[in-house]
Amino acid sequence: MERIKGIIPAVFTPMKKNGEIDTAQIKPVSDFLIDEKVAAFYVCGSTGEGPLLTTLERQLVTEAYIEAVAGRVNVIVQVGHNSIREAVLLARHAAESGADAISAVPPGYFKLNSLSVLIDCMAEIATAAPDLPFYYYHVPVITGVDFDMLELLRQGQKKIPNLRGIKYTKPTIFEMQACIELENQQFEIFFGTDEMMLSALVAGVKGMVGSTFNFAAPLYNSLIKAYEAKDLDKARSLQYNAVKMVRIFYKYGGQPAIKATMRLIGLDCGHNLLPHKTLDAAQIDSLKNDLQSIGFFNWARKES
Numbered sequence: 001m002e003r004i005k006g007i008i009p010a011v012f013t014p015m016k017k018n019g020e021i022d023t024a025q026i027k028p029v030s031d032f033l034i035d036e037k038v039a040a041f042y043v044c045g046s047t048g049e050g051p052l053l054t055t056l057e058r059q060l061v062t063e064a065y066i067e068a069v070a071g072r073v074n075v076i077v078q079v080g081h082n083s084i085r086e087a088v089l090l091a092r093h094a095a096e097s098g099a100d101a102i103s104a105v106p107p108g109y110f111k112l113n114s115l116s117v118l119i120d121c122m123a124e125i126a127t128a129a130p131d132l133p134f135y136y137y138h139v140p141v142i143t144g145v146d147f148d149m150l151e152l153l154r155q156g157q158k159k160i161p162n163l164r165g166i167k168y169t170k171p172t173i174f175e176m177q178a179c180i181e182l183e184n185q186q187f188e189i190f191f192g193t194d195e196m197m198l199s200a201l202v203a204g205v206k207g208m209v210g211s212t213f214n215f216a217a218p219l220y221n222s223l224i225k226a227y228e229a230k231d232l233d234k235a236r237s238l239q240y241n242a243v244k245m246v247r248i249f250y251k252y253g254g255q256p257a258i259k260a261t262m263r264l265i266g267l268d269c270g271h272n273l274l275p276h277k278t279l280d281a282a283q284i285d286s287l288k289n290d291l292q293s294i295g296f297f298n299w300a301r302k303e304s
Contacts, residue, residue: 001074001100001101001132003188003206004040004074004188004206004207005206005207006038006039006040006207006208006224007039007207007208007217007220008038008039008040008041008042008190008207008210008213009038009041009209009210010048010209010213010214011029011030011033011042011043011047011048011065012029012049012214012259012262012269013048013061013269014026014029014268014269014270015269015270015273016270016271017271019271019273021060021061022269022270023060023061025267025268025269026061027064028267029068029262029267030065030068030069031068032267033214034072036217036218036221037217037221039073039074039207040074040075040076040207041069041073041074041075041076042078042209043062043065043075043076043099044077044078045078045103045137048078049255050078051081051105052273052274052276053273055090058079058090059097062077062090062093062097066099074100074101076100076101076102076103077090077094077102077103078103078105078137079091079104080103080104080105080106080107080125081104082107082108082109083107084121084124084125087104087107087125088124088128091104091126091128091132092128094129094132095128095131095132099129099132100132100133101134101164102125102126102129102133103134103137103167104122104125104126104134104136104137105137106122106145108142108144108145115148115151115152116155118152119152119155119159120159122134122163126160126163127160127161127162130162133164133165133188134160134162134163134164135164135165135166135188135190136149136152136163136166136167137166137167137169138166138168138170139167139192141169148175149175149176150178150179150182153165153166153179153187154182163187164188165188165189165190166179166187166189167190167209168190168192169191169192169193169209170192170193171193173199173203176189176191176203177203180204188206189207190209191205191207191208192208192210193210194208194213194220194242194246195242195243195245195246196239197210197224197239197242198223198227198235198239201224201235208220212245212249212258214258214261215261215262215265215267215300216242216300216301218300218301219238219241219242219299219300220238221303222304223235223238223239238304241294241296241299241300244294245291245294248287248290248294249261251290252279252287253276253279256272256276256278256279257279257287259272260284260287261287264284264287264288264291265301
């Protein structure tokens with residue numbers, strides 16, 4: 001798989017009110033995102049509520065997205081699990097289903113006491129799909145696992161032959177930049193903090209994975225173009241729009257508000273799984289009003 005340049009939405013898992021996967025909605029969501037000029041899909045991550053799904057549900061979602069995408073863009077499947085054996089099953093399934101790459105969060109129930117143990121866990125998962133690139137998913141604010149990522153790359157490549165890089169979801173740009181520059185830019189680092197994209201671009205990032213790319217791809221594509229054209233005033237203004245948008249989502253609980261925004265643009269991805277709490281009608285109306293107040297439905301939905 002060639003290196004990915006551009007925005008990679010961490011796609012939602014459409015969900016019916018009764019908690020069943022709404023596979024029928026995956027095709028229209030996929031077509032919409034590809035029309036929005038995204039570079040790849042990241043399936044069953046935090047945004048997609050992957051850790052809240054059963055293994056069979058995750059396999060169903062993986063198959064549905066791969067079928068819907070039909071080779072038009074790359075599909076990266078997040079296979080991490082508290083059970084390494086379940087993660088191995090998911091990795092094998094992703095490979096057999098036609099995924100282009102896999103990624104994994106670390107097990108999080110029992111505390112990992114060393115980087116070497118983390119590498120052992122990731123090696124067992126990655127070697128279950130040896131022909132696919134493997135990206136470690138670094139999101140310490142959720143997992144609590146926060147080792148030196150530069151050392152993970154240095155040491156990890158010895159045990160993980162298919163280690164391609166990191167999905168880096170932490171606002172420490174300096175460490176991320178060190179990972180990018182390691183060994184003549186050998187590894188591929190995807191940045192995962194949407195509201196800091198401009199900083200990541202300056203540090204050398206080429207690919208980004210984010211939840212708000214699902215409905216604001218035109219904003220971020222415009223930001224990338226402005227940066228590449230060296231129009232930093234415009235890029236900074238567009239980045240501030242993203243900051244204002246994300247601050248509103250935090251007001252409504254983060255992920256449930258982001259998922260509800262898909263309904264506001266006409267692509268309902270349904271309910272959330274506990275412990276996430278689905279927004280009710282009044283909350284969605286309030287969210288819509290707040291987004292309107294910052295001009296979201298203008299600048300987020302068309303390139304400038």
